[in-house]
Amino acid sequence: MPLEFSQLTLSPGSQLLVKDVNWTMFENILEEMSETAAARLSYSNGLLEIMVPLPEHEDDKKIISNLIESILESLNIEFRSLGSTTLKNAQMTQGVEADDCFYIEHEKQIRGQKRLNLSQDPPPNLALEIDLTSRTHFNNYEQLGVPELWRYDGKILEIHLLQAGTYRVSKTSLHFPQLSLIEAIPYYVERSKVIGRNAMMREFRRWLADQLALASQLAL
16 A cells, blocks of 8 residues: 555654655645645655754744845835745756745746746746755756755855856845845844844844945945
């Protein structure tokens, strides 16, 4: 009798690797696990990884997503956040669920669209991975062509930019080069744990306004 995925119980912070999973099986597992919102999946050439994040993982994800949204709003840039939507391409046999992903330059192309198919649709412009207990799946994002990937391990923010099909660590963001985000993001994530989310966001918006005003002056 084959094992059903509904029979599996994974505790927060745990991972499960399953080998020899073909694309049809992967699609069936995605559908079966659609009600398990806490789980994250990664699939690459037959290897499936299922991860269940810790509560603090979700906290950091939400705060950093809030900060990214605040930056985009301050810059008056249209965007669409698709959270942990499964990014998949059957032709490449790749699939991954980011902690959050943002359509920025490509927002208009997928505006109002209910389902994504990266065999036809463009990839997100920016993806976010909170890497407290699981590994960031760089290969998935490289194969799918996501231009910018942020990895946060609870202390350090790494910005990875796609160059010639491979990620390279960068000191600045492709989308927000005028901002010192490697220092700012970890600082404000920690501030939220001390003074609360709303107070932190007010502080961040003041910092952001100062940084954008300075960048504008330097550009003159």
